[in-house]
Amino acid sequence: MLKCREVVHQADALLAGELSGRERFALRMHIIICRHCRRYVKQFRHLLRAIPRMHGQASESEVSRVMTAVKNADKSMGGQSNPSG
């Protein structure tokens, strides 16, 4: 029987689709009978979805600083384009 601690360790791989069929099955079985781990996996999944957006928006002064730098670089480069990368 899988232990709760192992469920926590494998949750990342489960959600990334990286577990083998056998591992996934063992984990699913555990989650059916263990409500704590069921809750862990469910809330962990929501948390991962929130991470890309956790930084919030830049302030207007940050935006205008970037815009100024971009404009200045445009001017000094003339019409050149296409950096490598």
Place this chain on the structure above:
Amino acid sequence: MRAEVVPDDIQALRRGDDSAFSALVRAHHRALLATATAIVGIDDAEEVVQNAWIKAHKALPGFEGRSALRTWLTRIVINEARMLLRKSRREVSLQLDEDQHPLADRFREGGHWSKPPVTWHDESPDGLLMQRELADCLSRLLLAMPAPQRAMLELRDAGGLEFDEICNELTITASNARVLLHRARTQLFKLVDHYQETGEC
């Protein structure tokens, strides 16, 4: 009602539309700063991201949309970060730290929960992000997190890069990359769980 997230207008960005570009900066600048900070440190992060925006602005007309814009921008930031490190003869070192697992104290010896997670009131991503105080707690935790863990979180989870690419760009093995990411994520989990239980960081 105003939408919280404005989708990037790729057509307008390719045309070089100024307001589309400032919307792009507004949406991604903070995340890119966090990525750069995790790689080069806070003192050089601003310069790295500034240069990345200049490169991105020039390269946008050729953006093909094969990856998400955030991922594309993150790659440019990594390039700039590596250039700066090379110039200053520094190296990125993403070593494993000796910290114990963030949730280690939540299990009994036999491996079962001693203190299971609480039920989160509003567990949806929107629900989590709307709570101002929780957002502040999260940013404080990110600042305090060891740089290697934070780098993995920013590159993989916030930036959307694949493990392969991260391991190629920065010197780190795939298994260490996974351990670092797991620790970073479970630290966040622990914080949110604690906040949901107590209303405090």
